[in-house]
Amino acid sequence: MKPALHAVTTPASELPAYVASGHECALFEHAWRHRLPVLLKGPTGCGKTRFVAHMAGRLRLPLHTVACHDDLTAADLTGRYLLRGGDTVWTDGPLTRSVREGGICYLDEVVEARKDVTVVLHPLTDDRRILPLERTGEELAAPASFMLVVSYNPGYQTLLKALKPSTRQRFIAIEFGFLPPEQEVAVVAAESGLTPERVRPLVQLAGRLRALKGHDLEEGVSTRLVVYCATLIAAGVPTAEAVLAGMIEPLTDDADVKAALLDVTRAVIS
Template sequence: MTTQLFNVGQTFGVKAPAGLVIEGFSATDHPLIPPATPYVFRQGLAALIAFLRDPAGDAFLLTGPTGSGKTSLVCQVAARLNWPVQSVTCHGRLELSDLVGQFVLIDGSTRFVHGPLAVALREGHLLLLNEIDLMDPAELAGLNDVIEGQPLVIAQNGGEVIRPHPKFRVFATGNSAGAGDTTGLYQGVLRQNLAFLDRFRVLPVGYLEPEVELGVLAGAVPSLPPEVGEKLIAVANEVRRLFVGEGESTAQLTITLSTRTLVRWARLALTFRGAPQPIRFALEQALTARADPDQREAIHRVAADVMGDLWTGSSAA
């Protein structure tokens, strides 16, 4: 694939030195290039671009609460640089061999099919391991040499050797930073091997600032009145503070209102506009129907306090 230089300021819509560029790819038709969507890039962009320019034997871990935009940050950067992404959602039964490849029966014959790690390594794609802290640390330790730039040797395929493409990069996302879940909110999160974690740069990703999130809402739900969007965001931020234990109340919520849920709430509020209490009904559909009764009541109380007449009214507009 032919490479191309992209101006950072123009490509990502951020303030950057005029001559600052990042190398990506010129071809736009690769099926694994993520689709570009409206996106507001944050401070973490600088760290991510620095890593893409020169990983220096590191991988890159984005950590933060659910729905804070960890995966979307990587994918939207890749989309604008035409950089294909091999994306894998990790789980407790995922093994290194699933990433490397395996023999598969095809048209009556057994063939070795390369997995996302092998393809990314060979072709210069980004390998994105989502929810990496759900995977067995003993399996992840097999990535140590590859992250440092060593070739991948596939013993089960006759000792095949794949040398890393100069554009190969490893990203991972997780709700913890690898030290396990101390909150009890993320079931299945495992404490990771220290030697493995030592190979990562780490970027904490929090929720969007209110003014930025308002822009996201305006882009996703343009017919939503700005004053309504501001109140929805105020509710979301109070719920988030309770979720992470920073609210005035001593009670901590076990569900939160992520940006994706916020957008869902806004869309549903407009969908049910004209029905009795559309804001409340939309919030139940978007989030609180899966909360236990006490937490549902607590979130609705927060929403009622913030939304005022909109909470009991018959219109979201």
């Protein structure tokens, strides 16, 4: 039997830093007030998860986060019967707990989960806002404070892993991308402690590497990786070594591609 998933709850008193690139914060708040589910889409490491944590703190809502994966089933979200001290006891999953208690339930990379997960979500994403629990016979009505948020990376979609139109059209959607260079410099500097002057070449390099997505690379450099790289440099790691470990090695295992990326690195960072 699989262990039950545990939701991660972010204290409402904490407000994770987030730099808005548009009107996404206001749009999210309107969606919550009008009980609309939200779909976040964008490349890996562009700030989707940080945005949700920021908005949960801003709205003073508990946040239940679930990292979706290939083996995630509807039962992992809703709950299951478990043996405890010789008794069989129903244990709520993170989605059920969130519906009972209110707050934001965030399913990160929802397309990675099994197909039965989307079936469970459908009654929560229309005007019914209910969660039927077949195993217990309950039908939970979501409170006004409950909000369902899911995310995915459109670049990873395949014929086998894609959101069906019938599912997509149950959400309002907010698209995320990477910040403009100067905004990204400010974010990376604040997160890593490295000065903006030293961060700027790293952001320029990230932009050059992102331009290679779809050619030599499946995915571009995330802002998260730029922060990791800058953090290493701020800690005293030589720049070349930090770039290799923080921005090159995570992108590819191909020796020829790595060599080409290092050539780009040398051209940008002297």
